[in-house]
Amino acid sequence: MIKNKETYRQQKKVQNSIFTFLAFAFFIFSMLQLNIVPERIVRSIERLGYIFGNMFPPVTNEPVSLFTAAIESIQVAILGTILGVIISLFLAVLAAKNLTISPYLGYAIKGFAGFVRAVPALIWALLFIVAVGLGPTPGILALAINSIGMLVKVYGEALEEIDMGIVEALESAGASKVQVILQGVFPSVMKAFTAWSLFRLDVNIRYSAILGVVGAGGIGWELMKAAQMSRYDEALMVTIVIFGMVMSAEVLSEYMKKRANAASAQALN
Amino acid sequence: MMETILEIRQLKKTYPDGTEALKNINLSIKRGEFIVIIGPSGAGKSTFLRSINRLSEPTSGEIIFHGEDIVKANRAKLRKMRRNIGMIFQGFNLVKRLPTVRNVLHGKLGYMSTWKGALGLFNQEEVEEALSILERVGLEDQAFKRADELSGGQQQRVAIARAINQSPSIILADEPIASLDPNSSRVVMDYLQKACQEEGFTTIVNLHQVDFAKEYADRIVGIKNGEIYFDGPVKELSDDVIQSIYAKGKEAMPV
Missing domain, CATH: 1.10.3720.10 (MetI-like)
Structure with a gap:
């Protein structure tokens, strides 16, 4: 009985680590596939700063x-x-x-x-x-x-x-x-x-x-x-x-x- | 001799699962009678009562009401015939979120054109009539309260008022006091009896309290295993008969 429980727990552990690994792999794959590389993220922060700078003060012409x-x-x-x-x-x-x-x-x-x-x-x-x-x-x-x-x-x-x-x-x-x-x-x-x-x-x-x-x-x-x-x-x-x-x-x-x-x-x- | 108002012949009801709820019911009811049906739970009392206005469709048989067979009536005809049959339920079945008086007015729906009734366009006369009926069941103060603010006994009196407002010739009451305390049970039964005497309604009530049955009935019908086991005036209902109605199993003791 106890032995069964142990093996069950171990199985569960293995399963969990497989799932975690797969999720992580998919995340990396998606990043590469969609071309989201760190330099692009850094560059977009620069652009974001420019946009924000131009946002203030909010105005309306009409x-x-x-x-x-x-x-x-x-x-x-x-x-x-x-x-x-x-x-x-x-x-x-x-x-x-x-x-x-x-x-x-x-x-x-x-x-x-x-x-x-x-x-x-x-x-x-x-x-x-x-x-x-x-x-x-x-x-x-x-x-x-x-x-x-x-x-x-x-x-x-x-x-x-x-x-x-x-x-x-x-x-x-x-x-x-x-x-x-x-x-x-x-x-x-x-x-x-x-x-x-x-x-x-x-x-x-x-x-x-x-x-x-x-x-x-x-x-x-x-x-x-x-x-x-x-x-x-x-x-x-x-x-x-x-x-x-x-x-x-x-x-x-x-x-x-x-x-x-x-x-x-x-x-x- | 009073005229027969309701004649039930060879009424049978078999549920899809094969249960024979009503085996062969023959009953003749005279105008103005106050009949109480007793019997153990599951005997078919409720199915019998609900077959009369076809809330539960009979499998076969005839129910002759005012000279016409209810079982054969089509939808439109059935609607018309149901106006003449008031029904009172164990659970009161009021629209809880509507005012009391509106619930009484619902008794008139069968007499109104579909859209007038659906939109609740009751005229002054109809409202006044509903209010006067509420007065007769002692609830004139509660007319504009929501139905669910009333106590159980009061709600059942509203249900009686709704049935009276139908101007029926028969009232069916399916365990009207089963969920009430003894005190309100008595009040409800008194109002039901009073209404039936005043208006000359023929009344069929299902009860499981034999003492109440003996007190209010003119005639008692005992149903057991889907068949009529006893049918007669209160004085003929001996303790032996009561016991065998409620006894388990099938002892041979025909009427």
Whole structure:
């Protein structure tokens, strides 16, 4: 028995050292393959210093267009989220195995959501730019479809956890399927749905800042322009605005979550 | 002689795994009767009650309600017939996060157009009616509280109010007091009895407390192993019968 334990421990040790060696070898191989040699790193530090030097003080030559671009990003995020939420509500009901009209349809929707989720928002934006042209529309569509990927999953999970007694009670009163879902099921999961939707809005505001880089509307485009013209001071200003946007989105969604919780806590007293 | 409101013939229910929950149930129920079904757990009481409004689909048999067979009804027809059958559950099954009065209003969903009902567009009249029903179960003060702020016994009274609001002719109650303390159990049973007497509802209640059954029932039906083992007025339910209903195994003692 004890002997077995010893050999097992030794085996484990050998295994571990093999894995460590392989990981290290892969790291070195990747460095060489990607041409990351120490002198290049040293040189890039020099360049970084130059860029940083040119970043300060941050300026903007077009405060109005920067402001409009920031607002546009937020609009893209909000519209994308709303569109995503509405479509996800429909799909999640059909995907949840306790509410769906056919289990196969449920699997199909879950599979679709999984696929949509796996493709990054940026790729969706590129696809939609090809389809509908530059501007905020492809951004909205990209965020909507990317949101659907996540929201169908989390909404569906919330729906699958509901107390089916509510469904039975309303059905036994002669309520139709739509009535059961809107009057019984949704009120029961509203808290989870609100929390997830706010979380998604937060994520979408971050994404919407990036989407402009590929031309899908918003502030990302300003960053791209400044960087391409080597106007690092302007780039920094755009970055600061993005930072402000993302921070205020987080503060706002925290506040709304707290308010939602406070409302339900108040109802309990 | 009162008219027969519910006629159950050769009702059978076999679960996919082969369990025969209901073997051959024949029962005739008259308008206004207060029937209590007793029997050991797993005997098929709950399956029987849930078969009546097809929350549990019967395998075969007939359930004639107001002259029509519920078992044969299609979805739309079933919805219409269910409006006439109020149901009360062991777990109350209220929408906990909605106000009490809204839960009572849910009893009206079967009478509303799909979208009006789905969006909860109840009119003034309907709200006032719901409030007056809440008053009748002694909960007018709780009307605008969330359902989950109420105690278990109060929640069950809300469920009774919801069933009353359906204006049904039959009420089915599946172990309505199984998760309540003795005190609230009595209050709930009293309100259920009162409502049924006032409105003339025919009532079928599953209970596992024999003393409660004897106290409230006009007629007692004992179910054992998926079959009717006893059917008669309370005074015929002797201790021997009770014992053999709840005894394990199958002693031969037909009705």
